[in-house]
Amino acid sequence: MIGVFDSGFGGLTVLNSLFEALPAYDYLFLADSARAPYGARSPDVINDFTLESVEWLFEQGCTTVILACNTSSARALRNIQQLHLPRHRPHHRVLGVVRPSVEALIGLPPGTIPGETPPSSASGTVAVLATESTVTSDSYGIELRKLAPSLTLIQQACPLWVPLVEAGELSGPGAEFFLQRALTPVLERPEPPQRILLGCTHFPLLLPALRRLIPPGIEILDQGALVATRFADWLARHPEHESKLTRHGSRRFATTDDPAWFAARGERMLGHAFTAERARLRPILPTPSEDHRPPNALRR
Amino acid sequence: MIGVFDSGFGGLTVLNSLFEALPAYDYLFLADSARAPYGARSPDVINDFTLESVEWLFEQGCTTVILACNTSSARALRNIQQLHLPRHRPHHRVLGVVRPSVEALIGLPPGTIPGETPPSSASGTVAVLATESTVTSDSYGIELRKLAPSLTLIQQACPLWVPLVEAGELSGPGAEFFLQRALTPVLERPEPPQRILLGCTHFPLLLPALRRLIPPGIEILDQGALVATRFADWLARHPEHESKLTRHGSRRFATTDDPAWFAARGERMLGHAFTAERARLRPILPTPSEDHRPPNALRR
Numbered sequence: 252m253i254g255v256f257d258s259g260f261g262g263l264t265v266l267n268s269l270f271e272a273l274p275a276y277d278y279l280f281l282a283d284s285a286r287a288p289y290g291a292r293s294p295d296v297i298n299d300f301t302l303e304s305v306e307w308l309f310e311q312g313c314t315t316v317i318l319a320c321n322t323s324s325a326r327a328l329r330n331i332q333q334l335h336l337p338r339h340r341p342h343h344r345v346l347g348v349v350r351p352s353v354e355a356l357i358g359l360p361p362g363t364i365p366g367e368t369p370p371s372s373a374s375g376t377v378a379v380l381a382t383e384s385t386v387t388s389d390s391y392g393i394e395l396r397k398l399a400p401s402l403t404l405i406q407q408a409c410p411l412w413v414p415l416v417e418a419g420e421l422s423g424p425g426a427e428f429f430l431q432r433a434l435t436p437v438l439e440r441p442e443p444p445q446r447i448l449l450g451c452t453h454f455p456l457l458l459p460a461l462r463r464l465i466p467p468g469i470e471i472l473d474q475g476a477l478v479a480t481r482f483a484d485w486l487a488r489h490p491e492h493e494s495k496l497t498r499h500g501s502r503r504f505a506t507t508d509d510p511a512w513f514a515a516r517g518e519r520m521l522g523h524a525f526t527a528e529r530a531r532l533r534p535i536l537p538t539p540s541e542d543h544r545p546p547n548a549l550r551r
Numbered sequence: 552m553i554g555v556f557d558s559g560f561g562g563l564t565v566l567n568s569l570f571e572a573l574p575a576y577d578y579l580f581l582a583d584s585a586r587a588p589y590g591a592r593s594p595d596v597i598n599d600f601t602l603e604s605v606e607w608l609f610e611q612g613c614t615t616v617i618l619a620c621n622t623s624s625a626r627a628l629r630n631i632q633q634l635h636l637p638r639h640r641p642h643h644r645v646l647g648v649v650r651p652s653v654e655a656l657i658g659l660p661p662g663t664i665p666g667e668t669p670p671s672s673a674s675g676t677v678a679v680l681a682t683e684s685t686v687t688s689d690s691y692g693i694e695l696r697k698l699a700p701s702l703t704l705i706q707q708a709c710p711l712w713v714p715l716v717e718a719g720e721l722s723g724p725g726a727e728f729f730l731q732r733a734l735t736p737v738l739e740r741p742e743p744p745q746r747i748l749l750g751c752t753h754f755p756l757l758l759p760a761l762r763r764l765i766p767p768g769i770e771i772l773d774q775g776a777l778v779a780t781r782f783a784d785w786l787a788r789h790p791e792h793e794s795k796l797t798r799h800g801s802r803r804f805a806t807t808d809d810p811a812w813f814a815a816r817g818e819r820m821l822g823h824a825f826t827a828e829r830a831r832l833r834p835i836l837p838t839p840s841e842d843h844r845p846p847n848a849l850r851r
């Protein structure tokens with residue numbers, strides 16, 4: 252199965268794009284909605300919660316997992332890829348949304364590998380709108396400087412956008428005040444961005460309101476669609492992982508909160524009704540050797 | 552020690568009132584900030600998380616625990632008092648904030664016991680502003696109907712108020728839009744309330760903005776002060792529990808998130824700097840007999 256993880260409901264928007272692009276595969280979606288949102292939590296906690304969720308997906312039979320959560324991709328993915336998988340799960344893969352999103356922001360083809368291809372000569376300005384934790388992690392900046400060092404990146408934290416979406420406040424004067432509050436420092440730059448990425452899976456639900464506030468000359472990137480396209484490309488380039496995935500078109504949904512509660516609230520994000528099951532995650536206790544990993548290098 | 556629990560930072564406002572009213576006791580404050588806020592989670596999850604937190608406080612040496620969280624008091628306290636304590640902790644006590652708040656809303660002296668004293672003849676209208684989960688639980692309604700059946704209670708859910716406080720958005724057009732949105736159905740009743748209780752520990756930080764929006768003839772009840780006053784009275788009436796509490800004036804702070812992260816963000820709520828420690832909670836697995844408890848009666 253393909254595992255898809257998000258802290259909350261938002262990842263259902265990415266899942267929808269995956270269903271459209273790659274309908275034949277079997278999917279298991281997990282939302283850690285009992286502990287969402289992650290965007291303002293500490294890096295250590297985001298790392299622990301994400302790893303517990305990924306391990307649960309592995310135990311259910313997923314061999315490739317997509318972190319549809321930007322905060323998890325920004326805060327936990329490097330740890331999982333560089334420490335956890337080589338040691339405990341060498342044949343499994345975990346992919347994030349930051350890297351494909353940066354490729355799309357730059358306008359690069361999928362799968363560009365830093366060091367193997369020359370950096371893009373793209374110049375100008377692009378912007379990422381994201382949670383506080385994603386911005387503070389500078390994950391988008393780190394990837395972008397490797398792939399297109401002459402491109403200027405604006406990273407803007409958007410406090411309250413996730414709570415607005417979760418409360419169903421997608422338009423109106425209150426919502427637009429907080430949308431404008433985060434957009435103003437981006438749009439009023441001397442050199443405003445050519446492209447804006449919505450770097451949080453909740454934000455696509457704010458698109459109608461955002462389109463009214465962002466000038467039409469600025470492209471707004473839909474993360475769900477670009478992640479699905481680039482994941483399809485990744486599968487084509489990695490037959491050793493693609494061949495492990497079953498193809499019965501099955502779709503399972505799991506949550507750490509009450510399943511009926513989750514399904515009732517998630518229906519709007521997915522676009523149709525579904526039933527969910529309860530996932531009980533096990534705490535991951537650090538092994539002694541993992542306690543000695545360089546804290547600043549990998550647990551930013 | 553006296554244990555004080557809240558899902559997040561908000562309980563520090565109650566803790567401050569306890570320090571003022573009862574400075575001699577030893578306190579241990581626990582915030583489950585890695586999983587806050589609780590206000591929109593399912594009843595089962597709130598119950599589990601609260602019980603894990605209470606058990607951690609017991610293990611640290613607390614014999615009396617105050618649930619400073621309205622959502623936990625509304626959703627988990629009955630389960631803990633009626634099922635968990637008699638079975639596992641017969642000599643420990645857990646108290647909530649709903650009952651003392653209802654007494655204060657009615658204007659009753661502390662410790663009024665339903666069935667032993669005749670119901671209050673108070674009439675008129677009062678209001679509680681709270682999270683979605685607290686309102687849905689009807690905990691304020693249940694207590695109020697026992698103590699003052701002829702009093703009319705307005706219960707108003709205030710979505711986004713907790714995220715506004717956590718984002719530091721305490722005033723301005725955006726915040727006031729969402730304050731007004733919840734206040735309008737309360738204030739525009741044919742019979743507006745004589746008293747309004749802020750039934751969430753985060754809300755006192757919105758008081759300056761709320762005072763501008765609520766007519767001066769309506770009394771706004773400060774939950775921290777009333778909980779501290781009524782807890783002092785409870786201690787005086789329960790020497791068998793009061794005598795177990797140590798009195799060295801010590802104050803410990805614990806969080807399930809990163810301690811430095813929590814202390815930096817909690818300073819504004821407490822009014823002064825503090826250091827915190829990390830609490831690692833253990834999942835409470837239901838015993839077979841507990842699985843058969845009446846689900847609707849006790850796990851609403």
